[in-house]
Amino acid sequence: MLVRLRNSIAFRLALVIALSTALIFAVVLGYNYYQSRQLLEQELEHNARNLTLSLVNRVETELVAVEKVVKGAALALETAAHDEAELLALLSGAVAGNSEVFGAAVAFEPGAFRADRELYAPYIYRNGDSLARLQLDQTYLHLPYLYWDWYQIPRELGRLEWSEPYFDEGAGDILMSTCSVPFYDQREGKRRLRGVVTADVSLDELTNLVSSLKILDTGYAALLSRNGTVLAHPLTEAIMNETFFSIAEARNDGELRELGRRMVRGETGFIRYASLMGATSWLYHAPVKSTGWTLAVVFPEDELLANIRTMSVNMAAMGAVGLLLMILVVGNIARAMIRPLHRLAEATDQLAGGNFDAPLPPVRSLDEVGVLTRDFRAMTEALKAYIRDLTVTTAAKERIQSELNMATNIQASLLPRIFPAFPSHSEFDIYASMMPAKEVGGDFYDFFFIDESRLCFLIADVSDKGVPAALYMMVAKTLLKTEGQRLGEPSRILESVNNILAADNESCMFATVFCAILDIVSGELRFANAGHNPPLLIVDDAVSYMPVHPSLMLGAMAGVSYSTQCLQMKPGDTLFLYTDGVTEALNASAQLYGEARLLKILAGAAPGDLAAALERVRDDVARHAAGAPQSDDITMLVIKLIHLATGDGQVPNADA
């Protein structure tokens, strides 16, 4: 199933398109998420800064108001000497007139208020709706007020200072910070410290303001003191117990400590970090300048990104559905497009099976598949026509072939084929064979007795091959036999036949003929040659060419005269007649069989049995050709004189 799917164009198309689209979509979605996040972060920093600074401003406004009260009191104390009543009036005024001030004190350096009082420090504070008074010189018994931070730090530094926040038990455990300003007098040109004016501020309102700030669902604002002490934070148990640094130490978090250091140094910053509440968050921190405290606003990232996440998830879901739809649509389109191809493929299958009449799908439009179908139809038609033609041609060819076969048989039957040809004549032995290169050949041989003692034998090679040569051969053979029996002299036979053939030789054909007459009584051989290659004479295993006079072939022109030559044969002598089909037999690399090789094979073994001798030559030629097609008719005739006949020899039988 999977393999089939994988091989389906529709499936592959849908898959590739789906994958590419999904990739593009994912990249776009990722980019969109990233960009939205960047924008959100920029927006967030802007918002966080505004929120933090506005909060800082609100805190600062309150603190600065208190600073003004304290500074004003200090200025009043520096410009004029105050007695106790005036001092108390000044303090009461400061507390009563400023709602944010919980209590105020003037603490003097030893002996600075009155020489007879070592320490003097009246304190006016709110007690319900009225004001109450305390003498700090009497309440701070175990450690004089001189050595408390609220006194000592501004004293040593000579400037306004806000104390580290502390819980005031006397005021009902509220978180306080004290603003202290040293005041001086000028005596004898010297600026001398007289004491410190202080105002206590309840921080509860401030920390409530910070704590109540709602930032999203889980975001928050926090306030740290100058030492990093937690003043306002959702971790309520950390308030006043922990510093940012002790929390960092407990969590063994070096980065948190560094963040804390940046904050208490009074830096402003916007960072992404793991908040103390455990969520990855964005933090904006800014200093509260007057006190050196730090205000921080924390935005949980999860909540910030919730909208973007939701949007991304929705987009992803929409994309997934769209992708699914697209796969279905693409799959359908592809299938619709492929369907004719399927049908075509099925039709082609039938075509390959031999059914040329299998129906091809209809061509609806001339798209690629339509054109293909049309061309396919044309091809089928062409194939059908071709096969029709081929059938007709084959039939014709078969007819010709059968005729040719018959011609072959006829031609073969024309040549003497029964050996031994003259069983009554022991004087000689004769054997011949003709192997046509085509169905019918132009070579032929013949032998017949002219009278009781004279045997005529001949070998001929008609120019050209095939049917015309065969027809020409028929004429030549018939003429040669009749003229041979009539004339009994080789030269005269050839001259007579030549004249007849040349008379109306419109086809310009000709034949080479070697014609000989053997007198079996005397052993005399009379022969004439018409352009044929000289036969071989084998005497006592020695092979030699017969010395024949060169002369024209038969049929070329009329009136040619031929001469008869004589040769005395002895018993045992053998004559080997052949056509050039033997020596010019070709092998695959177009090499001739050659006369040398023929001579060698004939010399190798004295012919006893002539049939075997011819067989040997034929085999050798076949070996040479090694399967190469026969290019010319191969005709051989061998005759051996065994002994001479006595004078009254038997009556020759020409028909034998």
Add this chain to the structure above:
Amino acid sequence: MTAIMAMLWRFLIGAFVLVSCLILALFSGQSVAAEAVPLKRASFMPLWSPQAQFAGYYVALDKGFYRRHGIDLRILRAGPGYSPLDALQQGEADFTALWLTTAIRQRAQGVELVNLAQLIQRSSLLLIARHDSGIDTVAAMAGRKVGLWGGDLSLPIEVLLAREGVEVVPVRQSMTVNLFLRGGVDVVSAMLYNEYHTLLNAGVNAEELTVFALAELGFNVPEDGLYMLESRLQDDPALASAFVTASLEGWDYAFAHPEEALDILIKYMREAQVPANRVHQRWMLARMADLMQPQAGAAIGTLRQEDYRATGDMLLQAGMVSAIPPYGRFTGGERAEAKKEEESDRAGSPEK
């Protein structure tokens, strides 16, 4: 006949009563013995409000170690405004923790107090300057503002400065290090286990500070020890032994189970309404373990004679005492006997 019967009857009744009494005695034996040794009420005032510097006592109290040693102990409120020495002299506290220097001076001045155990064996006193202040030697403190605690706490520092011939501008140091953090003083006095860590927890990095440890400058003065008036000790030497033993057990337990000890401690700190910072207390408890480690060859809680001598010499040199009280009297010579007595007492107690 009747007389015999009556005799027999009387014998049987007598036997029954005797067996009943024996059984009763057997079953109620334990409670009878426990009631026989009632818990002794005693009180202890530490040097300061609850913090890990006194973890051992709060752990011993919370885990019932004092009760097991027969003491119904009350740890008195301490801190600003409370003087352990006064409490001891006025009989408000049976036991107190005091610095060795304080104790020697008091003894030399005739306050007959006895060292029951010397817990902190080393000086944890430090002088700390900011690295960028350029103060890298004690000599460089000359003319600079140096925060010094009032009372005996700063004694070794004063002796050190006198020995080095360095004249500083002394500024009375309060309970916080804020003056130093704000730049009001150039050098601050600190305890390794307390103020030093407070500085770190205010965002100052260790490498930003130059620390002078008194222990390394030749003033390895032992600090916290447990004290009792000699007269009270003579009244009940067993009580003193039991108190020391239970306290040391408390310390052992606290060091072995620091987180549990911190839980206990923080509970008492919240009760006393003192800011409780676990990280800070953990640091302090770990430092206490270091500081209480006895010198080579000594048992925990032992005041070595040579340390006593060195501290006494320092006080002598500073003119704080005219003579060093004898070591034997200071450490309560008769205490060895009392200890034996207490041990045999405990061995006999079925509650052991």
